[in-house]
Amino acid sequence: MTPPTSLAHVDNGPEGSSTLGNPVRTLDPNLLRSTVFKIVLKNPKTVPSSDNGGIAADAATSRERVQVESSSPEFYIHKALIQSLSPELSKHADNDMREGREGTMELSDVDDDTMQAFMEWAYTKEYTTPDPKSSSALLYHTKLYVLADRFNIIPLGNLSYSKITALLAELRMMSGEADVEAVMSTVAYAFDNLPFPTVNPTSSTTSDALSPTFTCSAHTPSNKLLKYLVQYVSWALDVLRSSSHFSDVLATSHDFARALAANSPAATDPLRDILEWAGA
Secondary structure, three states: OOOOOOEEOOOOOOOOOOEEEEEOOOOOOHHHHOOEEEEOOOOOEEEOOOEEEEHHOOOHHHHEEEEEEEOOOEEEEEEEOOOOOOHHHHHHHOOOOOOHHHHHEOOEEEEEEHHHHHHEEEEEOOOOOOOOOEEEHHHHHHHHHHHHOOOOHHHHHHEEEEEEHHHHHHOOOOOOOHHHHHHHHHHHHHHHOOOOOOOOOOHOHHHHHHOOOOOOOOOOEEEEEHHHHHHHHEEEEEEEHEEEEHHHHHHHOOHHHHHHHOOOOOOOOOHHHHHHHHOO
């Protein structure tokens, strides 16, 4: 197979294929001379269940969702390039199992937009964000952070983290319900998809790495994005507490609820000192 000279995204669905364009950063030419590696997204598509033979269903049944297999988008990347991004990705691309032999890796729980941004970043070390000044971009960055954490892609994790904190610093206190929903959707996704190892309370209470406004406990998350989000929500609690989005996440994410309860109310603006505290 001839290696592509551009980032390619092939969708098996009705819209056909698309191309992101030529790489814009200078890459080691050897990375672009390698064979290609295929990444296939295997995500079920959720659709509403149909009414049974036109018979009116009860309210609970009408809200049921069924999952059917969607088309499987395929993304192509130079094999040497993906191996250079992290040791974990290198193991996926070069092993004696099926994915190594066939040059194909299947990924679940990653959507098209996130993979498209990852492919752009892999070649350019930057990614384009829809509505970059809007709070809706928080979840977009967080999905990339989760992907980076999953495969230990440290530069991408640092970039997406910096975009999240910069956007929150620019937004300051949330100005409306749309901002609250965006923030809480980000919190929910992060706590659902990032590991929740905790800080040892006996060893971290005197650590210089932690902000003095944060109370260490057995429920203090050690992941820097989770720590940042808990501190931010604690600081903005007066705005959030009356929102149904906040109460919904509090009720469904037990790790978040425990971490928030362990955090004393933030008396200072986390956007001023949290970057140093969270280890950015």
